[in-house]
Amino acid sequence: MTNDIKVKELELTKADFVSDQMVKWCPGCGDHAILASFLKALPQLGYKKEDIVVVSGIGCSSRFPYYVKTYGFHGIHGRAAPFASGIKIANPKLNVWMVSGDGDSLAIGGNHFIHVLRRNLDINIMLFNNKIYGLTKGQYSPTTPLGQITKTSPQGTIEHPFNPGELAIGAQGTFFARVTDTNPKMMTEIMIEASNHKGTSLIEFLQNCVIFNNKTHKLITARETKDENQIHLEAGKPMIFGKERDKGIILEGTKLKVVKLGENGITEKSLLVHDPHESDPGIHQMLAKMAPPELPAAIGVIRSVDQLTYEEQVEAIIKHEKEVNPIHSVTDLLNSGKTWEI
Amino acid sequence: MTTKKKSVVDLENVVVRFAGDSGDGMQLTGALFSDAAAVAGNDFITFPDYPSEIRAPQGTIAGVSGFQIHFGQKNIYTSGDLADVLVAMNPAPLKKNLEWVKPGGTIIVDTDTFTEKALIKAGYESNPIADDSLRDYNLIKAPISSLTKNAASELGLDNKMVLKSRNMFALGVMFFIFHRDFKSADEYFEKKFKANPLVVKSNKMVLRAGYNYADTIEALNRVTYNVEPASLKKGKYRNITGNLATSWGLLAASEKSGRPLYLGSYPITPATDILQEISKHKSLGAKAFQAEDEIAGVVSSIGASFAGSMAVTTTSGPGLSLKSEAIGLAVMTELPLVVVDVQRGGPSTGLPTKSEQSDLMQAMFGRNGEAPVVILAASTSSDCFFYAYEAGRIAMEHMTPVILLTDGYLANGSEVFKIPEMKDMPKIKPPLAKPNEPGYQPYKRDPEKLNRLWAIPGTEGLRHRIGGLEKEDGSGNVSHDPMNHQIMSDYRAEKIARVANYIPDQEIIGDKEGDLLVVSWGGTYGNMIEAVKALQEDGKKVSLAHFNYINPLPKNTKDIFKNFKKIIVPELNLGQFVLLLRMCFPDFRFEQYNKVQGLPFMVKELVDKFNQLLEEE
16 A cells, blocks of 8 residues: 555654643543544654644644644634635645544534535544533533533433434535544554545544543443443444344344344344445444444444545646636736727 | 707716616626727726615516716716716616716616506606606607617517617617717627527617617707717726726735635625635636635635635625634734625625625724734725735735725726736735744744744644644743733734834825815725815815725824814714724824715715815814
8 A cells, every 4th residue: 555655654653743742631531542542643644744734623622733743723613624624625735633522513613514524625533522511611512411410401401412423424424433532542543544534534532521521431431331332343344242242233124223143043144244335324324323222332434435525626626727727827817808908 | 851960079077877677787788888988998987786686576676776887088986976877777777766867967768668567666656757757857768678679670589589688779879879889799799699690680780779769869969978088098908896806916916925825705795706706716726615604714714824825715794793703813823814804784784785884993803802903995996906915915924814895886896907017016925934944933023024934734844833822922832821921912913013114105195284184995085086186176275095004004194194284084984994093193183974875975975075174163
């Protein structure tokens, strides 16, 4: 792969990307692990140090750019997506990362979030989903489970939460992956995969806010329960999970269902085989929506579909226009159309 | 046929207004009449007057579309107060526009359209062309519809098709009255209807039928008008609208600076044309991004600016409100950004298709925190080109947001534009940081201009992080240090103040001292200069200082004010520039004169007001 060659040629290491700024997240915050995984991924992307840009909006997650030694921009609340879009359109050669949270991208920046996905700009979005507003100290977010008590929902929330994957695929997103902040190796792998995907990549990190929403993902991440409550999806492999790897997912009618291997004649062949490259979003939507306790949460790359990116189309139009359009300078433009001499 | 005496009257300048239903092709008629004026060497300014509805019900007042042209042999500064000639294609346009016709002016109507039904729709109780109510005008009653049908009957086109060209019959009448050549209109037909030679022929025939009709009827009293070519400087000219000039000025600044143009915008009346125009010019490498909203438009532009483009966002009043927070981000990150605000009537949705100057305070102060920006204002449709260019120059050289204020009147109006030579345009040198620049710091400043360097992602050795949090002086690291915030706030203010060292002195039209100084800004220039010149010709000691640089103000501003007994500040708002002047120059007394009707000033009302002020002790 050309990417591997580039990675070798560049000879970068994690040390090339460690910033001199003190990391100010709370001790025990999931963000630390995500940052460490990202610093490991950066030297493996095949981009020069100066060609990587990390941008963010506002929130705990959005301090991220200060902690990575690349070009970085800490924007305003909710607007990381258009900011990243402007950078990518202006210079498509850059490797653009956007760091955001469930409040930043799904509440105040919800409009931008769906549109960046729809346009399929080649941007990598890291969405830290801790299901709470951390920086403002504990109000419910668009992903907070219905009924949860928070500072602004003392009687329990009455809003139905968004599922980021469902929203992203509904907005015609071409890449969606989910990973837990407890799995550093997988985080790095998925970051590299997202970077390699041509188009908008969304990675949802099930991230723990140790102060304001501790253990919100515990069913999926806790050592004792995780094996029964998460399924690692791998392209071309049957959907098997469980500590004993004795459970699988099948499609029954229009719904996904957990089955036990060996029971009622179920074999590996009866199970759904994961195909992240299928362009039809139907099964991907169902996989993204799976949640304990009925179904295991899907972890890994759920959807990865090739589609023309926005910026490559812009560049193609510019190239074509330069060939066919007679206006090559502002002087040509000023003298085009109806003019007269006096 | 007996020979009748034909007389030709010489006129210095004329105002013609075409008015019809929004489907009657009045804008095209006006444009073709303007082209013919151009060919004849006249100076001119045009102004379209559209309804805000896309296609309001036919025949109603709400659906009337107008086009006014003021042309002449001397310099033309406005699209004219009142019309010498009104062409009304139906009853509703007559009703709506009668108040804009000079007493004794000529009105040409299509009598075929004055049916009972149409009169009721237009709200007439009795037929104005039959009841003698227009006796004070020179009313020309022409059966334009039926004559149009007759004119092209031999071609075998269906009536509906032919009737579409009745505006060309009216144009033909006007061509006769003003001795215009068919050539430019013929060329237009040939190009536009290339695929349909029959339609070309039909339009040509109808145009000539109108011309010949005017030649034969008595109603004109055999009088036609001659408007000599204007004494314009030698050179190549074109007609240009304000929005087109703004678009091209931005492209020109981009080309000169070597920074590719990026426009992030969202459609909004009356600024949309700029987004549409830039979208056409991908062959110049310009990128236009139609964002999902106003905020995404400006934020994407700040992203593009960070990435090294000459970044622009275009909008109108309500959109500027939405962009406020992001403009503050550009102030904090000290990145170049041009914000074009094509002002319209406000507040809120206000009067989208009407003009006003009421966003000045919003441009000046409409952000949280101490967030100074440079503000420029264009004063004519054609100088939108220069001020858009200037906005790009200042934004890039001084690393700051610049708000350029134009308005609906300038944006949609058009005028004769002397095509500039790109080599004569001022140089633009963005302060780019060089690869591996020794000692590079994101907030290290130029000692003179106080700008920081523009370090573009992709450049080796300049990796840095900036954002909306307060920056430490020099390093650009996040800082909450109290004294640092003071220093940085002072720097940001001083950087904008020092732009005054890089802009021209304020000019004064007329004597440098006198009884009255008219101080105006932006799109009211034409009306002001006509009024001031009229008074000067009358021997009054009146001068004009018309401002294009609003923040910072030119350095000689105070010196100009000193030498006049009275100062008046007329504005199309309730007094915004005057508020700024009172703040900056508390030693002077500023009179104000304000109008918020969605309409430009009339020269006459200005002259009256100035005279009144001169007479008061």
